[in-house]
Amino acid sequence: MPRKFLCITIDIEADYANTQGHTRLFEEPALFERYVDLIRRTGVKVTGFLVTSILARYGEGIRKLEREIPIEFALHSHHHDTETSGDRDEIELAQKTFREFFGKEAIGYRAPIGAISREGIGHLMDLGFRYDASVFPSIRPGKNGYWNTHMPIEPFRVTRGNDSILEFPFPALPTIRLNFGLPWIKLYGLGLSAALMRLFPPPSVIAFTTHAHDLYAPHLSDGVTALEKRALLRNSERGFDILETMIRRFQTAGYEFAFMSEICNHMDSLPNLPSMPIDEWRYFLFKDFPWRQNSKTTSKNTPNSPSASA
Numbered sequence: 001m002p003r004k005f006l007c008i009t010i011d012i013e014a015d016y017a018n019t020q021g022h023t024r025l026f027e028e029p030a031l032f033e034r035y036v037d038l039i040r041r042t043g044v045k046v047t048g049f050l051v052t053s054i055l056a057r058y059g060e061g062i063r064k065l066e067r068e069i070p071i072e073f074a075l076h077s078h079h080h081d082t083e084t085s086g087d088r089d090e091i092e093l094a095q096k097t098f099r100e101f102f103g104k105e106a107i108g109y110r111a112p113i114g115a116i117s118r119e120g121i122g123h124l125m126d127l128g129f130r131y132d133a134s135v136f137p138s139i140r141p142g143k144n145g146y147w148n149t150h151m152p153i154e155p156f157r158v159t160r161g162n163d164s165i166l167e168f169p170f171p172a173l174p175t176i177r178l179n180f181g182l183p184w185i186k187l188y189g190l191g192l193s194a195a196l197m198r199l200f201p202p203p204s205v206i207a208f209t210t211h212a213h214d215l216y217a218p219h220l221s222d223g224v225t226a227l228e229k230r231a232l233l234r235n236s237e238r239g240f241d242i243l244e245t246m247i248r249r250f251q252t253a254g255y256e257f258a259f260m261s262e263i264c265n266h267m268d269s270l271p272n273l274p275s276m277p278i279d280e281w282r283y284f285l286f287k288d289f290p291w292r293q294n295s296k297t298t299s300k301n302t303p304n305s306p307s308a309s310a
Contacts, residue, residue: 074108086120145286181209
């Protein structure tokens with residue numbers, strides 16, 4: 001039976017729909033201490049995907065988090081802009097800011113809402129990144145939507161000649177392709193989530209998605225639709241408890257908790273890891289589909305026409 005690994009990841013960025021760029025986790029000591037206590041009590045390891053522009057405001061909070069819990073950091077772009085997240089200049093700026101702060105380079109990258117193009121994957125290879133964690137292998141409508149049911153739900157290697165990079169998709173349940181990180185489990189509720197896990201067992205390797213604002217009710221700015229607000233606030237007062245419950249469930253299910261770098265070591269040891277030539281990379285965002293762009297067939301974020309075969 002294959003070993004099962006799970007990494008608790010946290011996207012460290014401004015709280016959702018907060019136009020002032022605030023992150024309550026680093027501004028409210030009670031929230032910070034509750035998170036530290038949860039990670040310590042459950043004995044898990046965390047990989048933080050960091051939007052490096054927030055280091056100017058929350059650098060000391062990041063240092064404190066690093067002292068208090070087992071955490072390693074990777075990149076989540078510099079500006080958290082889906083239009084530029086795969087650009088070489090954006091990745092290089094994030095890496096430069098990371099290096100100046102931590103004294104070393106990040107080995108992993110996650111693009112906001114998974115907006116990583118084929119060119120972006122190539123840039124990550126050129127710059128020596130070990131892994132990317134940007135693929136949503138599922139469907140989501142709306143302005144930040146995507147349609148990528150053709151992509152694997154298990155980790156795979158993207159290849160380009162002698163170069164390669166590991167890709168860790170966002171968690172999705174097989175067959176039904178439902179997103180299965182903390183934001184969506186809060187939306188489904190613990191009861192339905194447990195039933196779905198029984199019917200559609202999760203993948204054996206999971207980069208489990210969380211955000212700081214998943215743990216508490218975000219202070220939403222204007223511009224959030226009523227439906228979006230309802231989804232964001234559902235179970236928002238139970239974020240910490242739901243995360244702990246899910247950690248316990250995965251522990252019971254036999255998952256080993258590890259840093260993303262440690263999971264990379266495991267994947268590198270596997271003799272038959274699935275691979276995808278970079279020329280076959282197709283990642284589709286709803287906003288770039290032809291019927292949303294006056295019949296254009298290509299865009300900055302999707303180098304292939306969505307009419308191409310999966």
